[in-house]
Each structure stands twice: as C-alpha cells, then as structure tokens.
Amino acid sequence: xxxxLMRKKKxxxxxxxxxxxxxxxxxxxxxxxxxxxxxxxxxxxxxxxWQECMDYAITLARKAGEVIREALKNEMAVMMKSSxxxxxxxxxxxxxxxxxxxxxEKFPSHSFIGEESVAAGEYSVLTDNPTxxxxxxxGTTNFVHRFPFVAVSIGFVVGKKMEFGVVYxxxxxxxxxxxxxxxxxCNDQRLQVSGQEDITKSILVTELGSSREPEIVKIILxxxxxxxxxxxxxxxxxGTAAINMCLVASGGADAYYEMGIHCWDMAGAGVIxxxxxxxxxxITGGPFDLMSRRIIAAxxxxxxxxxxxxxxxxxxxxxxxx
Numbered sequence: 001x002x003x004x005l006m007r008k009k010k011x012x013x014x015x016x017x018x019x020x021x022x023x024x025x026x027x028x029x030x031x032x033x034x035x036x037x038x039x040x041x042x043x044x045x046x047x048x049x050w051q052e053c054m055d056y057a058i059t060l061a062r063k064a065g066e067v068i069r070e071a072l073k074n075e076m077a078v079m080m081k082s083s084x085x086x087x088x089x090x091x092x093x094x095x096x097x098x099x100x101x102x103x104x105e106k107f108p109s110h111s112f113i114g115e116e117s118v119a120a121g122e123y124s125v126l127t128d129n130p131t132x133x134x135x136x137x138x139g140t141t142n143f144v145h146r147f148p149f150v151a152v153s154i155g156f157v158v159g160k161k162m163e164f165g166v167v168y169x170x171x172x173x174x175x176x177x178x179x180x181x182x183x184x185x186c187n188d189q190r191l192q193v194s195g196q197e198d199i200t201k202s203i204l205v206t207e208l209g210s211s212r213e214p215e216i217v218k219i220i221l222x223x224x225x226x227x228x229x230x231x232x233x234x235x236x237x238x239g240t241a242a243i244n245m246c247l248v249a250s251g252g253a254d255a256y257y258e259m260g261i262h263c264w265d266m267a268g269a270g271v272i273x274x275x276x277x278x279x280x281x282x283i284t285g286g287p288f289d290l291m292s293r294r295i296i297a298a299x300x301x302x303x304x305x306x307x308x309x310x311x312x313x314x315x316x317x318x319x320x321x322x
Contacts, residue, residue, distance in 0.1 A: 050156065050163050053107065053130070054179060057154045057166045060102060064095045064152040065170030068137060072171075078144050086210040087140045092116050095136035095152070103132050115264045124263060124319040126291060131157045133267035138167075139240030141210075148172070149238040155267020162290070165268040167242045176246045178272035184249050191276040193299035194251040199306045202254035203233045205244040209260045216260075219312050226310045245269035245297045249276035255298035257307055259283055259314045263290050273297045279304050283311050291319040 071091040079088050096116045103112060111131040113124050133155040137143050143150045154166040167176040176191075178184040184191040196202050204227060208220055224235055236253065238244060241261050247253040249272045267290060270280055280288035281296045285308035288295060293316045298304035 061168035135264040138242040142239040153242040153268035162271040165271040178275040184275035193278040196254040197302040241265035242269045259294040
C-alpha cells in the first residue's frame with residue numbers, strides 16, 4: 001500500500017513538473033513570437049520608413065473630413081483672400097491648425113507647408129527634409145456654397161520628390177491614396193488611368209481659377225476655346241484641383257490642366273496620378289515642377305504633350321519666390 005502511494009506521489013510530482021515545463025515553454029514561445037513581430041516591424045520600418053507617415057496621413061484626413069462635414073451643417077463666416085473668388089473660412093484655419101499640431105507632435109523633425117499658414121505670412125520653402133504639404137479644404141468655394149466636392153489634400157515630399165499622397169473627398173467619402181512604387185487606390189480599389197492618347201477622343205478637366213483680372217480671364221477662356229475646337233469631347237471641372245486630378249487617376253477624365261494653383265493643390269494628387277499610370281508635365285511640355293503653380297496631369301504622354309501645344313502661358317510668381 002505504501003509503495004502504491006509513493007508511486008502515485010511520484011507520478012503526481014512528475015505530472016506537475018511536466019505541466020510546469022510545458023507552461024514555461026509556452027510562455028517562452030509567446031515571448032519569442034512577440035519579439036519576432038517587433039523585430040519584423042522594425043525591419044519593415046527600416047525598409048519603408050514612410051509607411052507610418054502615410055497611415056497617419058489617412059487617419060488625419062478622416063478626422064479633418066469629420067470636422068468639415070459637421071461644419072457644413074452650420075452657418076459659416078467667409079473671408080476673402082487674394083480676390084473675390086479666393087475664399088477662406090474659419091473651418092479651413094481650424095482644420096489646418098489641428099493637422100499641423102498633430103504632425104508636429106508625432107514627427108517633430110519634419111517640415112510643413114500649408115495653404116492657410118502661407119496666407120498668414122509663412123513662406124513656401126521646399127527643402128530636402130521630409131515635408132508635409134497640406135490643403136485643409138481644397139474647394140473652399142464649393143464648401144461655402146455646399147457644392148458637394150470638397151477634399152482634404154495631404155502630400156508628403158522627401159528630397160523634393162513626392163513620396164505619397166492622400167486626397168479625401170469627404171462628402172463623397174472617397175479616400176484616394178497613392179504611394180510611390182506601390183500603386184494608387186480609391187477606397188482600397190486599385191486605380192488605372194484611361195490611357196487615352198488621341199485628344200479628339202478625350203474629355204479634359206480644368207478650372208476658371210480665382211483671378212478676376214480681365215487679361216487673365218481672357219487667356220483662360222482662349223485656351224479652353226482652342227482645345228474645344230480641336231475638337232475634343234468636352235471640358236469639365238468640379239471646383240477642386242485635387243479631385244480633378246483624382247478623376248484622371250480613376251479614368252473618368254483623360255487629362256487635367258491648370259495654371260495659378262499652388263503646391264498644396266497638387267502635392268497630394270500628383271503621386272496618385274502617376275501611380276495610376278498617368279504622367280505629370282509642366283504646361284510648357286517640360287518636366288513637372290511642384291512649385292511652378294502649373295500642371296498637366298494626363299493619362300498618357302502624347303495627350304499631355306498635345307495639350308501643351310495649345311496652351312498660352314499665364315505669367316505667375318512661383319510658390320517658392322518671396
């Protein structure tokens with residue numbers, strides 16, 4: 001009997017040792033898996049240091065969109081900037097301030113160019129430093145009139161080259177994104193330009209702009225007339241450069257051109273167009289310059305070059321000129 005009890009105790013003791021060993025092994029395995037995940041995340045960040053920034057930009061754009069949609073329910077105070085058609089509201093300023101504060105807290109070493117900051121007297125200086133280029137409300141006149149095309153535009157530039165872009169058409173709830181080398185998407189659906197090369201079969205998008213100087217208006221209308229009479233299928237515009245460019249990226253329009261806009265109008269959507277297979281050119285047909293205040297964004301190079309042949313230039317001060 002005593003021998004049986006001793007055997008039973010030994011078995012119980014052995015069982016406890018096995019259970020303890022298994023529990024320790026399991027804990028060690030969980031710990032090693034956790035450490036591996038951390039190491040892998042670190043490797044991924046080293047391989048792609050800007051993905052965290054892009055994820056944060058998408059989060060910021062959604063938050064900004066919520067503020068904008070809420071503001072549309074209320075009366076708004078409207079102020080004038082450079083012309084009677086160049087408007088700003090307290091919501092523009094509130095959204096930019098919110099985004100700037102969040103970016104500076106999370107990425108204190110990064111630079112920032114924002115439409116309302118420049119309007120308040122800051123300069124648009126583009127360096128090689130990682131730079132966030134933001135338009136808190138692209139389509140402010142639309143916003144004021146509750147015309148349903150309003151976008152939050154975020155461009156991220158490193159070494160003076162566009163790294164990623166986020167354009168949130170907040171009333172439509174369409175999130176456009178583009179990441180250099182990784183494609184362009186709208187609400188996670190891949191975008192592809194139309195690829196149209198024949199201008200006579202194309203539909204273009206542009207805007208009349210905010211200048212009301214008679215000579216400038218004449219040039220804008222004359223350019224439209226020349227293009228229409230080639231002939232082309234038509235010219236459209238929704239009142240925001242960023243969404244116009246995203247329409248090119250999605251294949252809904254074949255090309256977009258405009259003069260007089262700014263880097264914050266183009267930085268977000270520019271990389272979305274190129275990652276969807278499109279091209280960016282200067283209005284002259286030369287290389288695109290983000291600070292030049294002019295652009296052709298097209299579904300193909302032949303189409304962009306054909307548009308450039310028809311355009312009369314408007315003299316403009318660059319964004320990086322004091």
